[in-house]
Amino acid sequence: MTNIPTHARVVIIGGGVVGCSVAYHLTQLGWTDVVLLERKRLTSGTTWHAAGLIAQLRATANMTRLAKYSQELYGRLEEETGLATGFRRVGSITVALTQERHEELRRSAAMARAFGVEIDEIGVSEIAAKYPHLNTDGVVGGVYLPKDGQGDPGNIALAMAKGARMRGAVVAEGVKVTKALKTNDKLTAVNWQSEDGSTGTIACEQVVNCAGMWGREVGTMLGAPVPLQACEHFYIVSEPIAGLTSLPVLRVPDECAYYKEDAGKLMLGAFEPKSKPWGLQGIPEAFEFDQLPEDFDHFEPILEAAVNRMPILGQAGIHTFFNGPESFTPDNAYYLGQAPGMANVWVAAGFNSIGIQSAGGAGMALAQWMDAGEKPFDLGDVDIARAQPFQRNRRYLAQRVSETLGLLYADHFPYRQKATARGIRRSPFHAHLEARGAVFGELAGWERANWYANPGQAREYEYSWGRQNWFDNRAAEHKALREGVGMYDMSSFGKLRVEGPDAMAFLNRVCGNQVDVEPGRIVYTQFLNARGGIEADVTVTRLSETAYLVITPAATRLADETWLRRHLGEARATITDMTASEGCLAVMGPKARALLAQVTPDPLDNDAFPFGTAREVELGMGLARLHRVTYVGELGWEVYVSSDMAGHVFETIAEAGQDHGLTLCGMHAMDSCRSEKAFRHFGHDITCEDHVLEAGLGFAVKTDKPDFIGREAVLRKREAGLDRRLVQFLLNDPEPLLYHNEPILRDGRIVGHLSSGSYGHHLGGAVGLGYVPCKGESAEALLASSFEIDVAGRRVAATASLKPLYDPKSDRVKA
Structure with a gap:
């Protein structure tokens, strides 16, 4: 093949909807020497058989932002490219069959209002009116999103590929990347081979892994692990149903099912509780527009419930039984961003059956990140840097993804723990804690004592949206920390040793606070980006003249180490992960x-x-x-x-x-105590798009030292004033519970949402943190307002404070 260039600014591996989106958005930003290589035909892996559901509301504000962008993009692609995407705003309904699910939907509706997503809480009669074919027996209620839609997955991808070509990209089919050439942590070129036997090499500045269910193998080749695994995904399509008109997408998560009307037929898809991993030894080389053997026995329980829920389905007969593979990740969130350990390898893969609704926004965000060299906004939910190296283990992946597919439609209870692939990373105290009643949760593979069971109490979670079975256990642990003495295990927190002649100068460049202190001093600080946003929240302890220890949250240890390594440059210092030592x-x-x-x-x-x-x-x-x-x-x-x-x-x-009277305490008690003290939680209360001054952390920034990352942004903000402030809230009613994303109302109007929430056992009510706009206002004017928090549709009055409601002067800390 002679039309493959020998040099490219970027090579994109994989021609599914995500790879096409990345190419489309990079060319939209003016990148011309873009090459997309697809081993077979565009869309031939997963995209071609996707259901094409396009929803707006996701679990966080930024994921919702990306999903809304995808909708807007798909709506205008046809005009730009001339290819029809089949995008229709048919709306969607999700129904609850239990009170717990109904509570979840009401909380989702409140979250949607905070995120600016149009949503209606609807009763059984309204559900029946909008979806007359539904058997409403057992239905408690639901929500309706009028702007949700559906589209043609293949054509959406092909339209974006055409848009990329129109702006100069090379999109080549039948060309497989066979090898990556690297120098240290930089990939310099890729070798390729075409279906006709031709071979070649492309020297490139960047590479993007958009290989979908091949992403793990491609990641290994590129030196950038991508822990994902393909699973079988089932749906059926009915025979044509007379009189079936356009209907909203319908989700019945309590029966693991979704329904979509398409061309007079009804599709039933399933996210069964225990899924079937596929391709554990690798995906067959010839796989293209292919499907897997039927497994009617596996699907039958879903179908049996569906025929009862949708009687017309049982009358119509089955036209197609489809089983196709899709890629899933250990935590049900996709991977996006710059791969740790490599300077110029990027990832957009592992979309957990939401690739169509996510691809537009994910491609846009990654393209902006690649173009500007920094994240356009907080992408912590999906940042590839959260993936732990051990998670590429195939046995681990096979166990974990057998659960995660089903969790898409399981009750999304707060504090829900994964049940599979557990016990992998244990602290040196694990056996001691277990012998004393610890109930463990898992974070980044670490087993962590979340709470302690009383003698005779079951060591397990009983999930709900109300007070869970461990609520009183945490209250007792919380009381011990406040009034006596408690002890909890922090071994999972990251420990990075930075050592060398330039260690101090290097850390002073990366940290906002002054780390040129005497040995034995501890400095609380943040790693800032050029916008003054917070990339990491750490303590830095000077061990000697040339050695420091950086303590990071467990979940961000790899991301924080990666940030340090990418800014090390020529500094004479080494960075060593000491966490397990x-x-x-x-x-x-x-x-x-x-x-x-x-x-x-x-x-x-x-x-x-x-x-x-x-x-x-x-x-x-x-x-x-x-x-x-x-x-x-x-x-x-x-x-x-x-x-x-x-x-x-x-x-x-x-x-x-x-x-x-020493009491062993868990992570839940630690979190409730830190919430009372208004200590920030990285990833929730502070992220890369939250300015350090607006987060109330100006005391940890020393602008009298020169030349640290973010210094100019801090000075500009101090001059211009704050646009918003992080405020602590205490509900005046002691009964409701807060988790996060609940809307904040100021004088009756939604102005934001809580970034974190817990229960303040000492303060006597639920507490939360959240940002409130305040441009041009004094702190006194802000606090003079009346505040409420929307808890599942109920407005609850709240006390607001800019200082910690517990021990505002930190007298107890310094006792």
């Missing part, structure tokens, strides 16, 4: 000093050990490093100990703790 126990509460004084001879008084310092001490018969910091707003220390001595240190503290 040390265990960490947080000993917190008014009695923390008295307890620790019983296990170490070293002084712990304020003069010898002030807040914000770290010291090595004797502890029991070993050594530990104590950091005097807190994430719960109390006197306390984080106890870091090498993994070999972790068991001894735990047993020593636990034995001494019997004299002080």
Whole structure:
């Protein structure tokens, strides 16, 4: 093939709807030397058999923003390219068959109002009027989104491919990338082979992995792991049904089913509770516009419920039984962004059966990210940097994705834990915690004690939207941290050692705060981007003149390490992940000093050990490093100990703790305490698009030091004033519960949504944080307003504060 160029600014691997979208949006930004290579035919993997449902509302504000953009794009593609996309705004209905599901839908409706998505809560009679073929027996209620739609997946992809070609992109079919050529962390070229046997090489500046269910194998080839796995996905299409007119898309998640009218036929699709992974040994080379063997036995329970729910389906007969593969990820969110470990490899893959509704927005966001060199807005939900290296393990993926497909339509209860592929990463204290009643959750593969069961209490979650079975357990743990002494395991938090002659200068360039401090000092700081947004929220402890320890949240350890490595440049410093080498126990509460004084001879008084310092001490018969910091707003220390001595240190503290009423606490109690203290949670309250000053973290930025990333943006914001502020809210009614995304109403008008929420057991009500617009206003004017929080459609009065409602002067922390 002679029409394949030998050089490109970017090579996109994969010609499904996502790869076509990335090419379309890059050329829209003026990139001309764009090459898209598809191993077979465009859309021949998953796109061609997708259901084509196009919804607006997603779980977060930014994912909703991307979905809404996809709709708008598909609506105008035909005019631009001349190819019909089949896009129709038919609306969608989701119905609930249980009270718990109805609560979820009401909360979703409230979230939609905060996100600016048109939505109506509708009763059974309205549902029947909009969908007369539905058997409404057992239906409790539902929601209707009038602007949701459906489209032709193949033509949507082909239209974007045509748009890219019209602006100069090369879109080549029948060309497979066979090898990646790399120098250190940079990919320099790809080799290709065409179906006619021709071969060649493209030197390239960037590569994008849009290979869909081949994404794992392509990622391995590119040196950038992409943990995903194909699963079988089933749907049936009925025979033509006389008189069947255009209907909204209908979802009945309690029966794992969705329905779509298409050309006078009815499609029934399923997200069954336990799915079937496929292609565990790799996808056959010849796979193209192909389907998998029928498995009627697997689908039969869904069909049986569907025939009852939709009687016309049982009368019409089945025209097509389809089984096709789609790619799924361990957490049901797709992968987007710059791959960790590689300087110029990007990923857009693993779309978990929402590729059509996501592709437009995902392509737009990735193209802008590639063009500008930084994320256009917060994409933490889908950033490939969240994927853990071990997750590419095929046995792990096979177990986990057997669950995650079904979770798409399962009840999305707060605090829901994955049940499969567990127990992989354990702290050195795991067995000790398990023996004392720990109930574990999982984050980034880590088993973490979330709460502790009482003797005789079942060690399991009983999920609901109300007070779950562990609510009182957390209350007791919370009380111990506030009034006595509690201990929780922080070993999963990331520990990055930065060491070398230039370590201080390098970290001072990356961090907003001043890290040129005496050894033994701890600095709370953020990594800022050029806009003053927050890329990471960390503590930095100076261990010596040339060595620092950066402590990061467990979920963002890899992302934070990647940020550091990408800004290291020529600095003479090394970055080493030390997370697994040390265990960490947080000993917190008014009695923390008295307890620790019983296990170490070293002084712990304020003069010898002030807040914000770290010291090595004797502890029991070993050594530990104590950091005097807190994430719960109390006197306390984080106890870091090498993994070999972790068991001894735990047993020593636990034995001494019997004299002080020591209570073991979980992550849920830590979160409720930090919420009362208004400590920010990265990924919720602070993200890359939240300005550090508007987040209320200006105290952690030192603009008197020169040349750190984001400095100019901080100075500009200080000059111009704040457009919004992060406000803490306490519900005046102690009964309702907050999680996040609940709308904030100021003087009766929606002005934002909560970024996080929990229950303040000490304050006596649910608490949350959220941004409120305040351009040109003083803090006093803002707080003079009346605030309410929309909880599932009910407006609940709230007290608002810019200072922490618990211990606003931090007297307890410094006691």
